[in-house]
Amino acid sequence: MTDRSIASRPSLEQVIAIVDFMEKHPALGLGQMRGLEKRDECKKLWFKLTKIINSLGGPNRPMKSWVKYWADKKSTIRSKVQSSNGDPNTLSSNIEKKIWDLFLANDSSKDRSSVKQESHNSTHVKIMGDQANALSQLAHASHVNSQAMERLAEASQIQARAVERLATSFESIGASTHDVRNAMVDIDCTLKRLYGSAPA
Structure with missing residues (x-):
């Protein structure tokens, strides 16, 4: 050749x-x-x-x-x-x-690879920004949830105190009722003695 x-x-x-x-x-x-x-x-x-x-x-x-x-x-x-x-x-x-x-x-020439790299970097930055926003929203939601739990705990304590006061009131009413009953029994006994000893 x-x-x-x-x-x-x-x-x-x-x-x-x-x-x-x-x-x-x-x-x-x-x-x-x-x-x-x-x-x-x-x-x-x-x-x-x-x-x-x-x-x-x-x-x-x-x-x-x-x-x-x-x-x-x-x-x-x-x-x-x-x-x-x-x-x-x-x-x-x-x-x-x-x-x-x-x-x-x-x-993938040098020019194309640099454009692709810039596009990749831009996409990466956007993804990171979206992730940061999502984390911020999650933190805010957790804070709101925490405040709601605190208010619920306070409401539960108030309710417990109200039930306790109500129970105390019922106890007082019960004691007063007992005293009234005893007083009426005493009055009844006294009346019976008076009428029983009176001349016919």
Whole structure:
């Protein structure tokens, strides 16, 4: 394989084949197949893709060259969009737009991650504020409940004192009734003695 064949640009047919393959294997297209368990699978997929691309019209390249081409292609498209203030409509071809939509639109670049972080921080602050308000309301409700319990205890004490006074009053009435009964018995006895001793 000559340097010329590696350096020449891929045909449109080859580029379409790459994008279609990546669409079927999004983890490969996004570069997410990392780690020991994914490395072999990634290598097999790239080997399979290389055979497909090299069988089409256009330059024949080794697998490493196609891997680099895909990484460079995504980097170029990302740079174009960033240089146009994040507007993907400035991309020149439908293939580039498709690559952007499938693999780059949701990419966590520095700008996007900072926006997401700010949004996350704002949400976190709001949640903390809501929690503080809820705790304040709970403390207020506990204070009101405590005051109500105190008033209930006072009412119970007043009621107990009233019952005690009522019981004392009944005791006094009972004692007075007993005294009146004794007095009437004494009067009755006296009358009987008087009438009993009087001459007929």
